[in-house]
Amino acid sequence: MSSLSPNRRPIIELRDVEKHYQMGSILVKALRGISLTVFEGDYISILGPSGCGKSTLLNILGCLDQPTIGDYLLEGKDVSELADDDLSKVRGKRLGFIFQSYNLIQQLSVVENIEVPLYYQGMPEAESHARAAHLADQVGLGDRLDHRPTELSGGQQQRVAIARALANDPAVILADEATGNLDSKSGGDILKIFDDLNTEGKTLIMITHDEEMAERTPRVIRLKDGEVGFDTMGEDGKAPPARKTEAAK
């Protein structure tokens, strides 16, 4: 597989990232020095028990939050010290989010929801509408453009969210328990879409506590108490083993 060639470009580099929270009088260290490199075309599961810092890590990777200590380089650019407006720009242009609870805007239609990230990048309406319709078609919702999220099943809603995440052609797609609210059939459909996206060359990072998911991705990172406990890629930057495409059902 070409996407797994060892000379791939690094997209995300975390260097000794720590995140501290002040909870009353106690200082909580949610992340205790995480170093991590994500390459273009990576397909990663981040696993770990609750409270291990998965969500905190995802928030930092997603530029929703900033590290207390350490550097975060996204496509070679340090984003750990960016101002709020610049962070918004990075989120809108370079990152795609998929949430457990879909997080669609209820009063907007399918096509309008997909248009949201395009709108904030200032794309003209006609153009963004056409692009959103095309993306909806890609995830199999071409005939539901004017439906409201409440009129769709969970799986369909999550597919809208995927289309939305793809809208600005981001460098990385971050999925937070994307199949957590779905039955195994719909969940399987969603994971199939993820597989296809990765095959097309997209970089995906999934947060999950589902061991089955981990078997699906070539690279698995396990977090433990705010540190990287295990990374199938190891420290040497060697290519992870090939994806087992038929593993999960």
Place this chain on the structure above:
Amino acid sequence: MHKLRSLLTAMGIVFGVASVIAMLAIGEGASYEAQQQIKNLGSQNIILTSEKPTNTKTAGEQERSLVLEYGITYRDLDQIRATIPGVEIAVPGRRIKDFLWHQSLSVDATLLGTVPWYPEMRNRRLLKGRFFTQIEMKGRDPVCVINEELARKLFPLSSPVGKEIRLQRNYFRVVGIIETKASGADSDQLGGKGDATVKKPSGDESELPMEAMIPLSTLIDRFGEVLFKYRSGSFEAEKVDFHEVTIKIGDADQVVPAAEAIRHILKRNHEDVDYKMTVRLELLRRAERTKQIFNIVLGSIAAISLLVGGIGIMNIMLATVTERTREIGIRRAMGAKQRDIVMQFLIETILLSGAGGLIGVVVGMAVPLIIERFANMMTITQIWAPTLAFSISVLTGVIFGIYPAIRAAGMNPVDALRHE
């Protein structure tokens, strides 16, 4: 956003704006009517009227054999003319109160000696025939113009024009009928005030005055300078040069200073207050000042109602921000800057208050029309009133929308996304 909630919220603005426009229209209409009435009487006129002094000490000393002298004199008018620039003694007038006869009918009325241009100066329309002329004035002709009320009483069945009426032994030919009151004026007639010996039955004050007008020259010629009266067995003589004088000031700006100067002259010449001075322009000014105060009061009410509406909007927007925290988080994750969120909420508030304002303008402009139709009141909706009210409603949206909007934008995206 909930439709019902938005509607109820906008109601505050609707009523605020509507009440402002309606109140201003009613206030404007009322003050316009008042000013119009004053203007009809001639705003550049100063009217002097003689009044029998109420000070009975002097009157008592003179007793009945003496001639009672009071009121505006030739001397007053000479001094006014000599010292005040731009004045014109427009309408002098003398009155005699006595019985007027036509055949066997008689009424207690006033005979007014005046000048041919009296109707235009006092804004009174002729209903029939004509007023007496300059030639008749020069010739001291026995002609008269009677008012409508007198015509109705003396000539209940026939047309008075061409007929003759009698006062004591003098006959006057009727040449025209004039309206009883000045157009649009309440009353500027003083009725029987000049003659206290006539005891009128109570309730008579409300009756319309009955008047016959003859040339001033004819009046002086026939009745002399001193007026004698025989009434109910008593005898009285009084000498009054003018019962009423209308002074016209050429320049409207000079009316108030001229009035001040005239007041000064009269005060020096008259020991007793046996005259009355009416300055229309002063009344007009007073009416304008009243209107200003009225507008300030209305403005305050407007401000308060719009403030209440604005607070209502702020309240609802704050609730909306809390309710839509998650949406804000989603939008922030999708690349919305804080500025974008502020704009979104601000625009929503402005739309809400603007829509309320628009409905308010429609209602506020409809209400005066309804009032005009059913309450028979004049209303004037000036273009600036709805414009101002609408602008304020939008401004209210901006002011009361900014805080919730900033609060929404300032939220941490992580917390906002986690919000249930």
